[in-house]
Structure formats: structure tokens, C-alpha cells
Amino acid sequence: MKSEIRPSQLTELRERVLKQNYRKYLRKVHITRLRALTDATVSFDFPVTAIVGPNGGGKTTVIGAAACAYKSILPRRFFAKSGKFDNSxxxxxxxxxxxxxxFPQGVIQRTASFKSVRWRRDAPDRVVLVFGVSRTVPANERPELQRCASPSFSVPEINIKNLSVDTVHAVGKILGKDISSFSQMSIxxxxxxxxxxxxxxxxxxxSEFHFxxxxxSVIxxxxxxxxxxxxxxxxxxxxENGLHPVATRKMVDxxxxxxxxxxxxxxxTTHSEGALEALPDYAVWAALDGRVQQGKLDIEALRSITGNVDSRLVLYVEDDFARDWVETCLRYYGNVALDAIQVHKMNGSSTAVQxxxxxxxxxxxxxxxxxxxxGDAAEDEDENSHIVKLPGSSPELHVFNTVLDAAxxxxxxxALALHLPTSQQAEVLRISKEVAMSNRDPHLLFVQIGDRLGFIAESxxxxxxxxxxxxxxxxEVESIVEKIGEFLPVSGPRAPLLS
Incomplete structure (x- = not known):
């Protein structure tokens, strides 16, 4: 299920943030020290921001820090002190x-600090809604609703209101359910x-007891x-709590x-990769072991960043194709201990370098x-930082053209590699040449090849x-693999590669 958000909508929202076209907006939080996070700065470069990371990495700490910027949320909602047990x-x-x-100056600086056994802050006003994990507790387990669990329960008609048209429309898109006849009653x-x-x-x-x-929680x-x-x-x-993966994606939309x-x-906050699909890279922050990192990172990649891995070598690449390319090289190079290497895509060169x-x-x-x-990344190779480049200006184009030159x-x-009989080799050759002439985006080369050959999967x-x-x-396989040289884990004598 792909996101229905248009790129132009993302661009418009990004421009709104850059131009400060808001009455109220939290632009940045710098955490001097809160729980495990120290000297960590999170900038909110997009109006919808996701915080990812392993359990205990600091996701809720970032959310809590943001909440404490405003008067309507008491710090103890996120950072309560339990006597001598919280002297940290x-x-x-x-x-x-x-x-x-x-405020006349538009942009203001504020601080929230815990001093002398109490929180001190000069926070501005803003309506802040907090939806904690307890929102998915079933109605029959919520103490405040127990008065409703009775055959004689009722409320005056004046206390019953229909849900708004916007609510009905949004819930319908997320859950695929018509709730136009639903209502909400004050008790x-x-x-x-x-x-x-x-x-x-x-x-x-x-009633909600049977929802x-x-x-x-969504409603x-x-x-x-x-x-x-x-x-x-x-x-x-x-x-994603309580939601199907498709509903999670639609919720973010x-x-x-x-x-x-x-x-x-x-x-x-989220542990769901699907929740990040619609968001640009700069709208995602990872919190892990006292640090924060901007950019889309999956959980396995996050563990590798902290050093919490069982492998002997970690490789970072920009995207899916680069990951597949490097993994192919490692397999064909010979005698590589593949189970001792992790390869992670980082969704962009700047994130990979950082x-x-x-x-x-x-x-x-x-x-x-x-x-x-x-090869076309703006960043340069850096031997001291173990940053190297793949050949060609575009990975997909380089591989495709190399094969096409000897097609x-x-x-x-x-044909055989495409799961086709050799009798179709002429058709494979013809379509490959046509795609080479018509393609405008190298990232779509293999999608177009697969479609033209009868809906063969891109993979x-x-x-x-x-x-x-x-x-x-x-x-070329050797030149790519040997860039990591002495750090390459091996599993035995290496047989020479043959063309």
C-alpha cells in the first residue's frame, strides 16, 4: 500500500516551515540532559516528525521534551520524580x-530545567494534544468508563453529539469504515x-465496549x-499501536x-517502517543510546550505529539498489564470510556519511x-573515514549499460537469469535496447525492463x-570489494573470479 501524499504537498509543507508561515511552531529542541539523552539537538524541519529507535533509545524523551516547551503540559506528565529513587x-x-x-520578536528562546527538586520554566501558551500508549486500552478496562457498564446507563440527548464531517471522512479513509452514524457522548x-x-x-x-x-483509538x-x-x-x-500496517500508513497520510x-x-514515535513511507528523510529522527540522528533508518541499521551487532563488518550504502549491488559483489568475490557482514541502506548519501x-x-x-x-554523490571519498564510492555516475545505469554493451x-x-527460455533472448535484447533509449530516470530501469517483458518483478x-x-x-567486482581490503572477513582460500 503506497502513500497517497503527493510530492508537491510535501514540498509545500517544507516551504511553509522554511518561510516560518506559522503562528505557533516548535522549531528546535536542544536536550542538555534528559534521561539517557545528552547534548542532543532535534530540529523540526517538517510539520510531521517521526522519532524512531530501539526500546530505551530515547524516543519518548524527545516527545516529552517537546511537550515541556508549552505551558499546557506539566513536565511531570513525562518526567515525574519518585522521591529518592530519581536522584538522577x-x-x-x-x-x-x-x-x-x-511575541513581538516572533522567535523566542525558552528553557525547561529541573532545579532544586522542581521544574522551572517560562513556557508560552499553545494547545498540545498528547496521545499516549494507554489510548489503546479497551473500554472495559478503563476505570473512568466503568460507570457506563450498566444496563441502566444513559445520558441526556443534549450530551450526545455526532462526529464531525472531517472526522467521519478521515476515519473512513484510515479504517475503510463508514462511521457517519457514530456519536460521542459526554458522561x-x-x-x-x-x-x-x-x-x-x-x-x-x-457502545465503545464492543469496539x-x-x-x-483512531476515532x-x-x-x-x-x-x-x-x-x-x-x-x-x-x-502503530492497535493498527494494521495499512491503517498505520493511512494514519500518517x-x-x-x-x-x-x-x-x-x-x-x-514508531517502530513501524511503514509509518515512515510518506515522510521525507528530514522528517525522521532516530534516538539511540543518548544520541539523535536525522534521516530514515531501520531498526537493524540503528543497532549497527550503536555498535550493538554480532557481525565483524558493517557497510552503509545509499539505497536498495546499492545494497543489492554490494551484496552481489561480496557473493561473487569468493571466500567472504557473508554472515559476518551487515549491509544497511541509509536513504541518502548525507545520512550515510553522517x-x-x-x-x-x-x-x-x-x-x-x-x-x-x-558515484554521483555530492560528498567526496574520505579514506580516513572509510568513505568510498561505487563506480559510474549512477549505480543502476552503470550496471545496466555494462551488460547492454555486451548484450x-x-x-x-x-534471458535465463530473467526466468525466461533462451528462445526469448532476441526479445530480451530488443526490449533492453528500447528501454535504454526511452528511459529518463535510471532508478526505474529495472521496473521498465520487467514490465516490458511481461510483468516480471523489479527484484x-x-x-x-x-x-x-x-x-x-x-x-570491477574486485575493485569494489577490495576497497574494504584488510577489514574483509574471509572464510577460506579464495578461488579466482572468471569472466
Whole structure:
């Protein structure tokens, strides 16, 4: 399930942040010290920001630090002190760069610090919504709703309200369910406790006690966000809790859409790769072992950054194709202990370089690492930092053209590698040449080859050309692998590569 967010919408939101076209917006938080995080700066370069990382890495700490920027959230909501058992809280502090048009200067600096057994801050006003992990607790396990679990329960009609049109529309897209007949009823005098009610396909009513936990949490979150004023902030812990992976992706699409409509700012934590799909790289931060890192990183890559790996060598590359290319080289090179090497894509050259440099500067990490950049990356090779480049201006184009240059000779092998009979080698050759002439984006080369040959999967087309390339130019395989030289884990005597 692909995101439905258009690139132009992402660009528009990014421009809005750059031009400071907000009444209220948290631009940056610098954590001097909070829990495990020290001297960590997170900039909110996009109005929807994801915080990823392993358990205990600091995700909730970042969310809590953001919440403490504003008066409406008490610090103890995230950073409570439990007597003598929390004496580590001394000198905790976070500093903020805040855009707030209620102040003449527009951008203000504020600090929240824990001094003399209490929090001290001069926080501005802003509506901040917090959705913790407890939102997915079923209704029958929530103490505040127990008064409703009675055959005699009822509320006055005036306390029952239909859900807003925007809420109904958003929930429908996320859950694929029509909730236009659903309602929300206040069950306390202050209106702080409510119960949802729905109607099934045959017109029978049912209460939230019979909702799915994920269904209930989505409806409540969206209803609250839609009711909030423009320029509010929403903080969501573990956005995927109680949701199907498809619903998680659609939830993030909704947050991007509502950020556009209502100019709200959203920060959420997640362990879900799917939750990051719609977001640009600069909208994702990783929190791990007291550090933060901007850019999309999967959990395995995060563990490698901290040195928490079982392998003897870690390699960072820019994207999926570069990862497949390097792994192909390692397989064809011979005598490589493949199970002792991890290869991680970093979704861009700048992230790959930042991670590699940070690793090299960390004396606590003993596992060696290298960074392979694409040939057209803006960053230069750096021998001291173990940063090297792959051949050619574009990895896909280099592999494709190398094979295509010898296609008359290699056509039977290409056909077999594509899971086609050799009788179709002429067709493979013809289509490959046509794609070479018409292609405008090298990243789509193998998608186009697969489609033209009868809906062959991109992964099969890519693997076919990589394997034929490795067999045809063993000297290039050697030049790529030998860049990591003495650090290459070996498993025995090496047989020579043959073309």
C-alpha cells in the first residue's frame, strides 16, 4: 500500500516551515540532559516528525521534551520524580527555539530545567494534544468508563453529539469504515470523559465496549485533532499501536493532510517502517543510546550505529539498489564470510556519511564499518573515514549499460537469469535496447525492463542484471570489494573470479 501524499504537498509543507508561515511552531529542541539523552539537538524541519529507535533509545524523551516547551503540559506528565529513587534528575534541562507570533520578536528562546527538586520554566501558551500508549486500552478496562457498564446507563440527548464531517471522512479513509452514524457522548459534568457509540450495518446500536481497541483509538485521536484550533501540536506515542500496517500508513497520510489544512505540528514515535513511507528523510529522527540522528533508518541499521551487532563488518550504502549491488559483489568475490557482514541502506548519501563519521568518532564501537556512496554523490571519498564510492555516475545505469554493451554475447544468460527460455533472448535484447533509449530516470530501469517483458518483478530484473554484470566484469567486482581490503572477513582460500 503506497502513500497517497503527493510530492508537491510535501514540498509545500517544507516551504511553509522554511518561510516560518506559522503562528505557533516548535522549531528546535536542544536536550542538555534528559534521561539517557545528552547534548542532543532535534530540529523540526517538517510539520510531521517521526522519532524512531530501539526500546530505551530515547524516543519518548524527545516527545516529552517537546511537550515541556508549552505551558499546557506539566513536565511531570513525562518526567515525574519518585522521591529518592530519581536522584538522577538533577540538572536535567532542555532549551527551545520557538516561533510564536504572540511575541513581538516572533522567535523566542525558552528553557525547561529541573532545579532544586522542581521544574522551572517560562513556557508560552499553545494547545498540545498528547496521545499516549494507554489510548489503546479497551473500554472495559478503563476505570473512568466503568460507570457506563450498566444496563441502566444513559445520558441526556443534549450530551450526545455526532462526529464531525472531517472526522467521519478521515476515519473512513484510515479504517475503510463508514462511521457517519457514530456519536460521542459526554458522561461527566466537565465533558472530559466520553463514550463512543456506533451503529452496525443492520441499524443496531452498540457502545465503545464492543469496539476494537485500534478502532476506538483512531476515532478518538482524529476527533480530538479535528476539534483542536489551528496551529496546535499533537504528540503521539507508538502510532502503530492497535493498527494494521495499512491503517498505520493511512494514519500518517492523514496527519500530513491535517498539517496542511490546520497548520498543526505533529511529532510521533514508531517502530513501524511503514509509518515512515510518506515522510521525507528530514522528517525522521532516530534516538539511540543518548544520541539523535536525522534521516530514515531501520531498526537493524540503528543497532549497527550503536555498535550493538554480532557481525565483524558493517557497510552503509545509499539505497536498495546499492545494497543489492554490494551484496552481489561480496557473493561473487569468493571466500567472504557473508554472515559476518551487515549491509544497511541509509536513504541518502548525507545520512550515510553522517552515520559513518559518527561511528568512526565513537571509541566505544569496536566493529569496523565502511560507507559506499553512489558515484554521483555530492560528498567526496574520505579514506580516513572509510568513505568510498561505487563506480559510474549512477549505480543502476552503470550496471545496466555494462551488460547492454555486451548484450549480443550475453543475451542467452540474461534471458535465463530473467526466468525466461533462451528462445526469448532476441526479445530480451530488443526490449533492453528500447528501454535504454526511452528511459529518463535510471532508478526505474529495472521496473521498465520487467514490465516490458511481461510483468516480471523489479527484484528479479535487478537481480538478473547484477548477476550477469558480476560474471562479466570480475575486475570491477574486485575493485569494489577490495576497497574494504584488510577489514574483509574471509572464510577460506579464495578461488579466482572468471569472466
Amino acid at each position: 534528575m538533577a540538572d536535567w534541562q532542555a532549551e527551545y527555539e520557538i516561533l510564536d507570533r504572540d 461527566d459534568e466537565q465533558g472530559r470523559v466520553s463514550l463512543l457509540a456506533g451503529v452496525n450495518g443492520v441499524g443496531e446500536s452498540y 476494537g481497541a485500534g478502532e476506538s 478518538r485521536m482524529i476527533a480530538e485533532i479535528e476539534q483542536a484550533p489551528d496551529y496546535s501540536m499533537a504528540l503521539i506515542e507508538e502510532i 492523514y496527519l500530513i493532510d491535517v498539517a496542511s489544512r490546520k497548520k498543526i505540528q505533529v511529532i510521533f 552515520v559513518q563519521r559518527a561511528r568512526m568518532e565513537d571509541p566505544s564501537i569496536s566493529v569496523e564499518s565502511f560507507c559506499y556512496l553512489d 549480443e554475447e550475453l543475451a542467452p544468460k540474461i 528479479i530484473a535487478r537481480s538478473a542484471f547484477l548477476s550477469i554484470w558480476a560474471q562479466h566484469v570480475p575486475s
